[in-house]
Amino acid sequence: MLVGKKYYLMSPGPTSVPPEVSLAEAQPIIHHRTPAYEEIFSEVNENLRYLFQTSRDVYTLASSGTGAMEAAVVNLLSAGDLALVVNAGKFGERWGKICKAYGVNTILLDVEWGDVPSPEMIAEKLKESPEIKVVFATLCETSTATLLPIKEIAEVVAKTDACLVVDAVSGMGVEEFKTDEWQVDVVAVGSQKGLMIPPGLGLITMSEKAWGLAAKSTLPKFYFSLAAAKKNLVDRQTAYTPAVSLIYALRQALEMMKKEGIENVWKRHQLLAQACQAGVKALGLEILSKSPANGVTAVVAPSEIDGKTIIKGYKEQGIIVAGGQDHLKNKIFRVAHMGYAGTFDVLTAIAALEMILAKSTYSFEKGAGIKAAEGVFLG
Amino acid sequence: MLVGKKYYLMSPGPTSVPPEVSLAEAQPIIHHRTPAYEEIFSEVNENLRYLFQTSRDVYTLASSGTGAMEAAVVNLLSAGDLALVVNAGKFGERWGKICKAYGVNTILLDVEWGDVPSPEMIAEKLKESPEIKVVFATLCETSTATLLPIKEIAEVVAKTDACLVVDAVSGMGVEEFKTDEWQVDVVAVGSQKGLMIPPGLGLITMSEKAWGLAAKSTLPKFYFSLAAAKKNLVDRQTAYTPAVSLIYALRQALEMMKKEGIENVWKRHQLLAQACQAGVKALGLEILSKSPANGVTAVVAPSEIDGKTIIKGYKEQGIIVAGGQDHLKNKIFRVAHMGYAGTFDVLTAIAALEMILAKSTYSFEKGAGIKAAEGVFLG
Numbered sequence: 001m002l003v004g005k006k007y008y009l010m011s012p013g014p015t016s017v018p019p020e021v022s023l024a025e026a027q028p029i030i031h032h033r034t035p036a037y038e039e040i041f042s043e044v045n046e047n048l049r050y051l052f053q054t055s056r057d058v059y060t061l062a063s064s065g066t067g068a069m070e071a072a073v074v075n076l077l078s079a080g081d082l083a084l085v086v087n088a089g090k091f092g093e094r095w096g097k098i099c100k101a102y103g104v105n106t107i108l109l110d111v112e113w114g115d116v117p118s119p120e121m122i123a124e125k126l127k128e129s130p131e132i133k134v135v136f137a138t139l140c141e142t143s144t145a146t147l148l149p150i151k152e153i154a155e156v157v158a159k160t161d162a163c164l165v166v167d168a169v170s171g172m173g174v175e176e177f178k179t180d181e182w183q184v185d186v187v188a189v190g191s192q193k194g195l196m197i198p199p200g201l202g203l204i205t206m207s208e209k210a211w212g213l214a215a216k217s218t219l220p221k222f223y224f225s226l227a228a229a230k231k232n233l234v235d236r237q238t239a240y241t242p243a244v245s246l247i248y249a250l251r252q253a254l255e256m257m258k259k260e261g262i263e264n265v266w267k268r269h270q271l272l273a274q275a276c277q278a279g280v281k282a283l284g285l286e287i288l289s290k291s292p293a294n295g296v297t298a299v300v301a302p303s304e305i306d307g308k309t310i311i312k313g314y315k316e317q318g319i320i321v322a323g324g325q326d327h328l329k330n331k332i333f334r335v336a337h338m339g340y341a342g343t344f345d346v347l348t349a350i351a352a353l354e355m356i357l358a359k360s361t362y363s364f365e366k367g368a369g370i371k372a373a374e375g376v377f378l379g
Numbered sequence: 380m381l382v383g384k385k386y387y388l389m390s391p392g393p394t395s396v397p398p399e400v401s402l403a404e405a406q407p408i409i410h411h412r413t414p415a416y417e418e419i420f421s422e423v424n425e426n427l428r429y430l431f432q433t434s435r436d437v438y439t440l441a442s443s444g445t446g447a448m449e450a451a452v453v454n455l456l457s458a459g460d461l462a463l464v465v466n467a468g469k470f471g472e473r474w475g476k477i478c479k480a481y482g483v484n485t486i487l488l489d490v491e492w493g494d495v496p497s498p499e500m501i502a503e504k505l506k507e508s509p510e511i512k513v514v515f516a517t518l519c520e521t522s523t524a525t526l527l528p529i530k531e532i533a534e535v536v537a538k539t540d541a542c543l544v545v546d547a548v549s550g551m552g553v554e555e556f557k558t559d560e561w562q563v564d565v566v567a568v569g570s571q572k573g574l575m576i577p578p579g580l581g582l583i584t585m586s587e588k589a590w591g592l593a594a595k596s597t598l599p600k601f602y603f604s605l606a607a608a609k610k611n612l613v614d615r616q617t618a619y620t621p622a623v624s625l626i627y628a629l630r631q632a633l634e635m636m637k638k639e640g641i642e643n644v645w646k647r648h649q650l651l652a653q654a655c656q657a658g659v660k661a662l663g664l665e666i667l668s669k670s671p672a673n674g675v676t677a678v679v680a681p682s683e684i685d686g687k688t689i690i691k692g693y694k695e696q697g698i699i700v701a702g703g704q705d706h707l708k709n710k711i712f713r714v715a716h717m718g719y720a721g722t723f724d725v726l727t728a729i730a731a732l733e734m735i736l737a738k739s740t741y742s743f744e745k746g747a748g749i750k751a752a753e754g755v756f757l758g
Contacts, residue, residue: 243579
């Protein structure tokens with residue numbers, strides 16, 4: 001916390017947690033091998049199916065989102081198998097790194113950071129190498145604030161024997177996503193983004209096609225064994241001790257999302273993104289991504305003031321935004337409007353940006369950013 | 380929660396969480412890649428060294444205690460390696476299962492449930508099979524409420540090339556434990572027992588000898604890579620997103636333990652155990668373990684009333700205790716006095732037991748249990 005300043009967490013994860021969720025998290029711990037806990041957990045599981053838009057089970061793991069990603073790799077594949085990795089940024093890269101750690105061979109479909117692959121590119125790779133067992137992709141590539149066309153990619157992959165595994169860590173509860181309708185085989189999610197709860201839970205769901213692949217997988221697994229998760233879920237339990245307080249938090253957050261309605265959650269994020277983009281553009285700045293995400297906006301820093309200075313300017317005003325990673329370091333800054341975010345969070349971010357720019361030699365029309373963002377909200 | 384009843388969580392994990400810790404957990408989430416978080420995390424790491432009684436680093440993982448156990452296996456060993464597993468109950472068994480999942484060969488040193496192995500038995504096994512790379516043991520075998528002689532086992536293992544790995548999940552912060560002085564190579568801990576915080580954090584520390592073994596380990600790992608944890612800790616960070624709210628909780632709990640003083644924490648648990656044992660014995664009941672733990676007491680149900688009925692009797696009074704597992708099912712019940720526990724928790728457990736027994740045909744002197752337990756507290 002910055003002493004004497006209100007604290008605004010506008011990084012793309014962890015995101016800020018609603019007070020109702022924090023209070024739920026602080027409730028007394030009950031034992032997990034009891035009907036009382038099982039009732040809570042069942043409610044969570046039902047609402048997770050709604051969130052994921054799936055009729056399948058969603059497994060909860062006591063881990064970060066990366067743990068859920070690792071679970072996808074070790075449960076589906078064997079050493080020496082071939083996988084296609086859509087590599088459009090830092091989190092695409094992570095799929096490749098996990099595969100490498102487990103001896104899974106990969107074809108990297110490199111996409112320029114901020115750009116997206118066309119479904120045709122994936123179809124072509126699958127045609128070239130029909131032995132590809134899994135296609136790994138990312139719903140929202142957080143490092144570039146880019147939304148990938150998962151629906152269209154899924155259409156391509158569904159026609160083949162390969163399974164599509166999607167990292168929806170920073171997309172679930174933000175972007176339109178229909179697991180069953182789109183035929184996405186595996187979806188891995190973390191708790192600290194659109195779900196509005198603290199980090200520490202990983203979520204994953206598997207299609208029948210994915211279970212078919214899992215039956216042949218020989219990679220070693222214990223903690224992340226989804227067969228164990230599946231077996232225990234029949235008894236409304238997890239294989240190992242669940243993170244009880246985070247389950248309380250998740251129950252509360254899911255209830256809030258259900259009340260809002262998942263379509264409205266998606267629309268709210270879309271509006272926030274449009275307002276943020278309009279505000280930034282009205283200040284004469286450029287959006288990095290060719291396919292901007294709805295939960296986070298990456299802005300190219302102008303030549304007059306670098307990304308690092310902008311982030312520092314935000315911090316001095318009590319606002320935490322993120323910088324660029326790797327070759328985008330100092331070149332961009334990323335403002336999240338993800339999860340527990342509304343109109344005045346975006347207006348705060350734009351107003352703060354105007355005041356940062358006003359202190360630099362960058363030339364722009366003061367108030368233009370807020371005017372444009374308000375315009376979007378006014379419709 | 381049982382409606383209209385005060386809820387007493389007396390299971391050996393999760394244990395009840397002090398209100399100060401719950402409130403700490405509910406604090407606003409801050410971003411983990413910031414100096415503000417790094418300051419909190421450094422304080423936690425310093426106090427973890429105090430808790431573990433070690434000068435080495437302690438790594439925190441967003442996982443249950445089983446995750447920390449898996450981390451020990453995958454970081455130290457390679458497929459085909461040989462390990463000795465002290466198998467004195469359910470959690471000893473778990474070491475064997477994790478090893479099996481990763482293709483590590485094991486020699487099981489089977490000990491009757493409730494009994495402990497002698498250090499000589501371990502010395503003998505190590506002499507017979509000098510290729511043993513790791514000895515896996517358990518500080519408190521929760522399934523039988525048994526304390527193993529880790530100090531003596533460590534003396535034996537330290538003389539060999541093998542590393543000693545101890546599951547201290549339900550022993551740390553309860554039982555006397557001196558990582559460095561006793562020369563324990565690896566210690567794996569979970570958050571929801573003696574540490575007084577909710578489940579969801581795994582902790583692990585490694586000796587130089589263990590790092591030597593780790594350098595040769597070829598088992599695949601990513602999420603649980605301790606090399607990655609070590610590398611990130613230099614920058615006061617974790618490899619993947621930490622469970623921020625549980626780190627808040629841990630900070631508060633460690634501060635409370637430090638104020639009490641770790642020796643006093645151990646003594647408090649010893650006194651609670653002695654009082655619980657005295658109370659149970661004064662009611663004519665038998666303690667299962669030949670070496671009772673200080674955090675949990677396993678009591679043999681008398682022939683007049685089975686374990687299941689006793690547990691039900693506790694539950695009707697708002698108290699959650701644990702039953703026996705596997706062949707001890709219905710035969711024992713386990714009352715925890717672990718973590719956030721004091722005099723009147725033990726007296727509550729004994730009083731409740733007296734009232735349960737009074738409703739059965741079991742013959743005993745009413746009030747004798749409380750009298751005996753009070754006698755221990757009076758000294």
